[in-house]
Amino acid sequence: MSESLFQRIGGTVAVDAAVDLFYRKVLMDPHVMHFFDSTDMDDQRAKQKSFLTMAFGGPHEYTGQDLRAAHAPLVADGLNDSHFDRVAGHLQATLEELEVDENCIAEVMAIAGGTRDDVLNR
Amino acid sequence: MAAISFAGERHALAAGETVLECLERTDHEIPFSCRNGTCLTCMMRLRTGTLPEASQAGLREGQKQQGYFLPCVCRPNVDLEIEAPADAELFGRAMVSEVTQLTLSVCRLRLRTATPLFYHAGQFINLRRGDGLVRSYSLASVPRFDDALELHVKRLAGGRMSNWICHELAVGEPLDIQGPNGDCYYIGGEPDRPLLLIGNGSGLAPLYGILRDALADGHKGPIHLYHGSRTAMGLYYGDELQALAKANKNFQYVACLSGDEGGAVPGARAGRAETVALAEHRDLSGWRVYLCGYPPMVQTAKKLAFLAGAALQDILTDAFELRDLRRLRRD
Numbered sequence: 001m002s003e004s005l006f007q008r009i010g011g012t013v014a015v016d017a018a019v020d021l022f023y024r025k026v027l028m029d030p031h032v033m034h035f036f037d038s039t040d041m042d043d044q045r046a047k048q049k050s051f052l053t054m055a056f057g058g059p060h061e062y063t064g065q066d067l068r069a070a071h072a073p074l075v076a077d078g079l080n081d082s083h084f085d086r087v088a089g090h091l092q093a094t095l096e097e098l099e100v101d102e103n104c105i106a107e108v109m110a111i112a113g114g115t116r117d118d119v120l121n122r
Numbered sequence: 123m124a125a126i127s128f129a130g131e132r133h134a135l136a137a138g139e140t141v142l143e144c145l146e147r148t149d150h151e152i153p154f155s156c157r158n159g160t161c162l163t164c165m166m167r168l169r170t171g172t173l174p175e176a177s178q179a180g181l182r183e184g185q186k187q188q189g190y191f192l193p194c195v196c197r198p199n200v201d202l203e204i205e206a207p208a209d210a211e212l213f214g215r216a217m218v219s220e221v222t223q224l225t226l227s228v229c230r231l232r233l234r235t236a237t238p239l240f241y242h243a244g245q246f247i248n249l250r251r252g253d254g255l256v257r258s259y260s261l262a263s264v265p266r267f268d269d270a271l272e273l274h275v276k277r278l279a280g281g282r283m284s285n286w287i288c289h290e291l292a293v294g295e296p297l298d299i300q301g302p303n304g305d306c307y308y309i310g311g312e313p314d315r316p317l318l319l320i321g322n323g324s325g326l327a328p329l330y331g332i333l334r335d336a337l338a339d340g341h342k343g344p345i346h347l348y349h350g351s352r353t354a355m356g357l358y359y360g361d362e363l364q365a366l367a368k369a370n371k372n373f374q375y376v377a378c379l380s381g382d383e384g385g386a387v388p389g390a391r392a393g394r395a396e397t398v399a400l401a402e403h404r405d406l407s408g409w410r411v412y413l414c415g416y417p418p419m420v421q422t423a424k425k426l427a428f429l430a431g432a433a434l435q436d437i438l439t440d441a442f443e444l445r446d447l448r449r450l451r452r453d
């Protein structure tokens with residue numbers, strides 16, 4: 001049996017390696033950082049891990065409906081395609097920095113892209 | 123809505139209500155202090171039911187397994203049967219062995235316990251006086267050096283506990299203590315890791331403990347301690363810290379003054395401790411960072427340290443809550 005995307009990327013180890021890199025990029029980007037102004041950084045980090053696990057094709061329990069609910073307050077605050085593209089860009093840059101194989105990156109970006117309508121509540 | 127059973131009564135929780143709020147609404151006296159899951163004063167115990175994870179987040183593994191939880195941050199999804207823990211399980215006896223003024227507003231309290239307390243320097247304990255008032259203070263003492271527990275108490279305007287300790291408490295008097303609590307302490311086994319310690323005012327207490335613990339453990343990596351105060355009079359332990367810096371090549375002590383005297387005092391830097399420290403250390407990847415003081419400084423410095431490259435799990439914090447300034451319940 002061929003390995004899943006999550007296994008090929010490196011599983012939870014890869015998520016751990018990526019989460020701080022990714023979170024740092026998001027927090028430093030003036031275009032999207034205000035969406036992440038939560039007072040509890042550890043809580044935010046846990047959610048970023050869920051995000052990455054999902055994008056890496058790993059085990060998760062989120063439905064499209066959950067993604068809608070999680071992001072609905074952000075959409076009400078103006079979350080749109082331009083923000084989605086920025087976050088997707090940070091995800092890609094994180095993976096490139098970690099020297100993840102090109103084909104894997106393409107698969108991750110396809111998974112992330114597939115959530116666009118749910119995240120933006122369309 | 124879920125309900126709680128306590129002391130033979132059953133109470134339905136209102137929407138969004140915590141277990142602590144529900145018990146107060148129904149006229150139960152539950153001790154509390156921070157109301158945000160930090161101080162552990164309100165700790166209760168589960169008999170039956172399933173606790174939400176967040177209600178046990180700050181507890182030790184053993185405490186979790188025994189069903190302890192924090193009602194101030196517990197919003198259950200299912201019915202719970204709960205009890206107040208027996209007092210002796212939580213609180214032990216201590217006796218005041220010294221009260222000394224360190225600065226105009228900070229005093230040093232030393233306590234002796236009947237049975238030794240197993241703790242790490244930098245953790246915190248809760249003090250309870252006769253009328254039930256509870257407050258948390260961080261440990262500046264190091265078990266291997268100090269027989270007594272050492273706490274630095276900052277006198278707050280209107281602070282009932284802090285004023286009482288600094289002005290009225292006398293040597294020989296008893297106090298109840300609970301603890302140790304918290305995860306802001308020196309972690310051994312990584313002698314080469316650079317450490318950045320930042321604290322304001324009596325936030326020096328846990329750092330003074332952590333520093334001495336690290337040096338005694340043979341820590342070899344650089345250790346930088348930034349102690350901030352508004353005025354030069356608010357700096358204390360300067361001589362002790364300078365002596366440690368002299369004796370240990372890898373340790374540097376920096377006093378920071380954020381008030382008007384900043385720059386005018388020889389040897390001290392002008393500015394807030396966290397600002398100066400983070401300006402002098404722009405790449406913190408691989409560092410462990412300790413932040414002790416009031417929550418706004420801790421939160422801001424945590425974000426900046428993270429952005430400077432420190433991993434989030436390597437940023438350990440001890441945020442003092444301004445408990446005495448909170449609105450008092452029903453009075």
Ligand code: HEM
Pocket residue numbers: 032035036038047050051054055062067070071074079083084085087088112113115116119
């Ligand atoms: C690329 C597609 C995205 C996916 C797959 C995704 C996935 C997730 C997941 C799984 C959670 C955790 C939900 C929870 O457990 O409560 C989450 C939370 C969050 N996401 Fe996204 N997300 C995406 C895009 C975005 C974008 C573009 C933004 C904003 C610019 C964003 C901002 C947030 C925030 C702020 C939270 C935390 C909400 C809270 O604190 O409850 N996400 N996301």
Ligand code: FES
Pocket residue numbers: 153154155156157158159160161162163164165192193194195
């Ligand atoms: S009052 Fe519940 S932990 Fe402080």
